[in-house]
Amino acid sequence: MITIHLKYEIDPDRIEDFEEYGRRWVALVNRFGGTHHGYFLPSEGDSDIAYALFSFPGFAQYERYRADSATDPECQAAFELARRTGCIRRYERRFLRPLDQEGNSSSGGSARS
Template identity: 40%
Template sequence: MLTCFIQYQIDPTKKAAFEEYARNWAIAIPRNGAELVGYFAPHEGSTTLAYGVYHIENLAAYEQYRQRLAADPLGQKNYEFAMREKFILKEDRTFLKNASLIRE
């Protein structure tokens, strides 16, 4: 199992738009094959950092998931919304494995 961490730099004056974006992904991501942990908007401290976190079986499953998400009407609408409103200034994605799991 891999966990995808997406770090966003957002326009702090458009936090509400990012929150709408996050709610849309809360519907689209699970129905296209990933296990959503959540999207996290700034609350205290930094006003520009936000995160999206989900689990996916492996990189091959990720590729299939991305194809389904790109064909999903809500996924398409949400991507277009982000491009139009320009609330995401930067996006970095990384895949990590949980190194603290106990294996016997």
């Protein structure tokens, strides 16, 4: 499994637009075979930072989602919402892997601290 962690710098004056963007992507990721874990919006502290987490069974499925979403009309409409409103200033994407039940990394990689 691979989990994608997104950190967004958002326009706090456009939070409603970002919320709509997030609602759309939760449904879209799930439709494309992923599991969306939600969007996490500012509450206390920074007013312009939000997060999202979603997972796919593996990197190949994630890459398929990326390719398919590039031509999907609903995905393109969500991208256009963000472009038109300017609710997202920038974002960072990270790829994470979970620990399995025995405390080993699920990819079998070497241990590092």
